[in-house]
Amino acid sequence: MAQKSFRQALNEALHFEMGRDPRVIMMGEDLTGGAGANGVKDAWGGPFGVTRGLLDAFGPERIRDTPISEAAFIGAAAGAALTGLRPIAEIMFVDFAGVCLDQIMNQAAKFRYMFGGRAKTPLVVRATYGAGSRSGSQHTQALYPIFTHIPGLKVVIPSTPYDAKGLLLQAIRDDDPVIFLEHKMLYDTVGEVPDGAYTIPFGEARVARDGKDVLIVAIGRMVQVAEEAARKLAAEGISACIIDPRTTSPLDEDTLLEFTETIGRVVIVDEANPRCGVAADISALLADKCFDALKAPIKLVTAPHSPVPYAPNLEDAYIPSADAVVKAATSIIKR
Amino acid sequence: MSALQFSREELVNVYRTMRTIRRFEERVMEEMGTGDIPGNTHLYAGQEASAVGVCLQLRDDDYISSTHRGHGHSIAKGVDIDSMMAELFGRASGTCGGKGGSQHIADLRKGMLGANGIVAAGAPITCGAALSAKLLGTGQVAVAFAGDGAMNEGVMSESFNLAKIWMLPIIFVIEDNGFGEATANAHVSAGSFTRRAESYDIPTIEVDGTDVFSVYAAAGEAVERARAGGGPTMLHVHVPRYYGHYSGDPDTYRTPEEKAAMRRERDCLGNFRKRVKDVSLVETAELDAVDEEVEAAIDRAVSAARAAPFPPMSALTTDVYVKYL
Numbered sequence: 262m263a264q265k266s267f268r269q270a271l272n273e274a275l276h277f278e279m280g281r282d283p284r285v286i287m288m289g290e291d292l293t294g295g296a297g298a299n300g301v302k303d304a305w306g307g308p309f310g311v312t313r314g315l316l317d318a319f320g321p322e323r324i325r326d327t328p329i330s331e332a333a334f335i336g337a338a339a340g341a342a343l344t345g346l347r348p349i350a351e352i353m354f355v356d357f358a359g360v361c362l363d364q365i366m367n368q369a370a371k372f373r374y375m376f377g378g379r380a381k382t383p384l385v386v387r388a389t390y391g392a393g394s395r396s397g398s399q400h401t402q403a404l405y406p407i408f409t410h411i412p413g414l415k416v417v418i419p420s421t422p423y424d425a426k427g428l429l430l431q432a433i434r435d436d437d438p439v440i441f442l443e444h445k446m447l448y449d450t451v452g453e454v455p456d457g458a459y460t461i462p463f464g465e466a467r468v469a470r471d472g473k474d475v476l477i478v479a480i481g482r483m484v485q486v487a488e489e490a491a492r493k494l495a496a497e498g499i500s501a502c503i504i505d506p507r508t509t510s511p512l513d514e515d516t517l518l519e520f521t522e523t524i525g526r527v528v529i530v531d532e533a534n535p536r537c538g539v540a541a542d543i544s545a546l547l548a549d550k551c552f553d554a555l556k557a558p559i560k561l562v563t564a565p566h567s568p569v570p571y572a573p574n575l576e577d578a579y580i581p582s583a584d585a586v587v588k589a590a591t592s593i594i595k596r
Numbered sequence: 597m598s599a600l601q602f603s604r605e606e607l608v609n610v611y612r613t614m615r616t617i618r619r620f621e622e623r624v625m626e627e628m629g630t631g632d633i634p635g636n637t638h639l640y641a642g643q644e645a646s647a648v649g650v651c652l653q654l655r656d657d658d659y660i661s662s663t664h665r666g667h668g669h670s671i672a673k674g675v676d677i678d679s680m681m682a683e684l685f686g687r688a689s690g691t692c693g694g695k696g697g698s699q700h701i702a703d704l705r706k707g708m709l710g711a712n713g714i715v716a717a718g719a720p721i722t723c724g725a726a727l728s729a730k731l732l733g734t735g736q737v738a739v740a741f742a743g744d745g746a747m748n749e750g751v752m753s754e755s756f757n758l759a760k761i762w763m764l765p766i767i768f769v770i771e772d773n774g775f776g777e778a779t780a781n782a783h784v785s786a787g788s789f790t791r792r793a794e795s796y797d798i799p800t801i802e803v804d805g806t807d808v809f810s811v812y813a814a815a816g817e818a819v820e821r822a823r824a825g826g827g828p829t830m831l832h833v834h835v836p837r838y839y840g841h842y843s844g845d846p847d848t849y850r851t852p853e854e855k856a857a858m859r860r861e862r863d864c865l866g867n868f869r870k871r872v873k874d875v876s877l878v879e880t881a882e883l884d885a886v887d888e889e890v891e892a893a894i895d896r897a898v899s900a901a902r903a904a905p906f907p908p909m910s911a912l913t914t915d916v917y918v919k920y921l
Contacts, residue, residue, distance in 0.1 A: 340724020377693030378915030
């Protein structure tokens with residue numbers, strides 16, 4: 262199977278689905294770059310190069326570079342989804358959801374329910390998330406807990422190139438509004454990705470690594486951190502299992518409960534801030550449903566309750582580390 | 597635009613729709629007093645000529661979006677009043693199965709994309725509907741109704757910009773009733789609404805919203821432009837708001853004198869009767885008969901709504917997603 266980057270995997274999914282379904286359109290800021298200017302067209306191929314080549318393949322009617330006006334174009338994407346198109350709208354950094362949250366939270370997420378089940382909103386909102394790029398507090402957050410909290414939204418957080426392609430194809434074909442979050446530090450990661458189209462169902466966790474002594478639950482970029490931790494634990498003779506939920510809404514509760522029942526020791530790694538976060542949510546689920554199977558307290562390794570800092574030493578300390586995961590795991594094994 | 601351009605039958609229909617909205621709202625106000633309609637509601641009485649004049653220019657499959665004060669737009673676009681009344685009573689037979697309520701009545705079969713509890717939120721959604729029409733080549737147009745209060749939300753300006761750069765087949769209808777909730781528009785709005793739209797090179801028309809014929813003429817120009825690919829138009833429609841902001845608002849911030857004068861001098865139904873009488877097109881008796889017919893229809897809607905069951909308990913968690921797990 263071909264080795265491809267996370268970025269290329271996403272690009273293939275977009276190309277494939279836009280070719281298959283003429284109702285799929287894209288809108289966002291600098292999806293191509295250079296619109297209206299005299300120089301190179303598709304100059305950026307998207308702020309992170311994910312949408313490169315789509316303009317050439319599908320033209321400016323379907324690949325729409327928007328004004329810096331998220332409330333308008335996310336709202337327009339929601340309205341277009343309600344009326345027969347299948348828009349993919351890009352929020353360049355998920356932090357910018359702050360200026361268009363109404364259209365996501367009060368509008369797209371609620372159309373179907375408020376309208377008595379008589380509406381479909383096949384909308385995908387793609388956004389980058391995550392710390393590590395030295396970009397300060399407003400371009401780096403992991404805001405998936407906010408979206409996961411809102412009924413009516415589905416929330417997808419791929420961790421590998423293979424999952425990125427299959428989950429994005431599923432997101433575009435899905436009839437509900439999907440928030441699709443791409444960690445910008447994952448774009449250059451490489452993995453096996455088939456050339457053809459395939460979908461990965463939402464609500465099906467992936468067992469990223471088998472193990473028997475401790476279960477590490479990790480999302481998005483934190484799967485990499487968990488894998489590094491697992492290698493370090495293996496060197497100490499501790500066998501770690503890693504589960505990647507892949508979607509936080511819907512959440513694959515069955516797999517999480519099943520592995521917790523078997524292993525009995527759990528560490529949850531989450532790049533989001535800790536309060537009302539996904540780690541806390543999963544922890545509550547496991548404590549509620551598998552209390553008797555737990556051999557130790559559930560440990561959470563998260564970012565601190567602070568904004569993402571700029572200084573490199575502080576930002577590195579902000580992001581959950583493999584060492585912190587190792588420490589949490591050993592603390593519940595050797596107690 | 598004069599009444600003479602309409603057939604007798606058309607005039608009766610225009611009057612019937614305006615009268616239906618007026619009586620629907622008056623009756624809702626009465627029923628609120630019984631405590632059987634949950635919550636509160638925002639009444640459209642006084643503004644009827646705006647919704648009716650605009651929607652008269654629309655095809656069945658054209659789109660509209662509405663506001664928290666949305667009953668009139670829905671009725672004018674052809675949404676069934678029995679289902680609307682049932683929705684207000686929170687019943688299973690409601691337009692949205694009782695799950696939406698007054699501020700969320702939507703009927704996609706009629707192109708009605710929803711009332712909205714968030715001020716100005718319908719504007720970008722309607723841009724999206726207009727984009728669908730444009731890209732799918734359906735020839736549909738989309739109308740975003742909004743109040744004067746919406747003009748001070750940023751997304752309204754963003755929507756003007758998007759509509760113009762994409763040359764969307766959209767009409768922004770700003771129904772200016774002089775008040776955003778309990779605050780006079782003059783107290784909170786700088787400049788002029790039409791100049792704001794004109795700064796985006798969007799053509800505008802100031803309209804007397806108590807005259808359905810003026811609204812109809814202005815909407816006709818805007819709809820024609822939109823359908824011909826000429827892009828957006830903004831109508832600034834001046835309307836009276838008969839009641840307070842919401843049904844429970846004692847409306848003490850307007851004097852009894854000005855409220856009485858408003859109802860005396862700015863009644864679109866009274867104006868209509870005078871206009872058609874002047875040109876001897878429709879007999880007063882015929883309009884009186886329409887009044888009785890509307891009264892009976894509203895009675896039936898209320899009786900049916902009261903008799904209808906509430907949604908089943910299972911409806912609490914259905915329709916959140918098309919498919920979840």
